[in-house]
Amino acid sequence: MFESILCQVTEYDPDILDPLIELAVEIAREGREGRRVGTVFIFGDERAVLAKSRSLILDPLFGHPESSRHLSDPSLRGTIKELAQLDGAFVISGNGIVLAACRYLDAIGAEVDVPLGLGSRHIAAANMSAATNAVGIVVSESSVVRVFCHGKLVAEIIPELWMIDHAAQLRGPVKRDQVGELTVLTPSQRRASAVK
Secondary structure, eight states, X not given: OOHHHHHHOOSSOHHHHHHHHHHHHHXXXXXXXXXXXXXXXXXXXXXHHHHTEEESSOOTTTTSOGGGGBTTOHHXXXXXXXXXXXXXXXXXXXXXXXXXEEEEXXXXXXXXXXXXXXXXHHHHHHHHHHHSSOEEEEEOTTSOEEEEETTEEEEEEESSGGGHHHHOOOOSSEEEEEETTEEEEEEOHHHHHHHO
């Protein structure tokens, strides 16, 4: 579904990354109980991510079997949407298992490029993506989903057309794709090759 983003993030299985981005978009659009929700997903390089993060509260996913924590489990989606209301990030393994929720991200990356105006979730995700080989997916309370890879913003998903002029943060030449009612912005090919 999100081919232009998957071209930017080639290290991970698109069959897992794509549904994770879809889940982030659902949270951005729906919120929870009538209010906007922001959260962070850190996908891949799980050992390094867990070493560079810590629990904020007792992990509500701890002790549950892996089969019920895989992104393909439909009942997990509702659980994640509920837990997204809590502070902290979700850590997801490269094979799609949600390993932890409510994690404080301690990583500081040397090569981080976060546009001005983006908050602490974005900075934390960018830092973790720079300090590890993980991908950071941020759901902003403004309903925009942003993807960070190697410390750089590589994609923005804007659910409503009127938000494009106000919410887009990517700099330079941008490629625009329509995915249903969503607008997906990624760096044009010239900039994408410089990101690698």
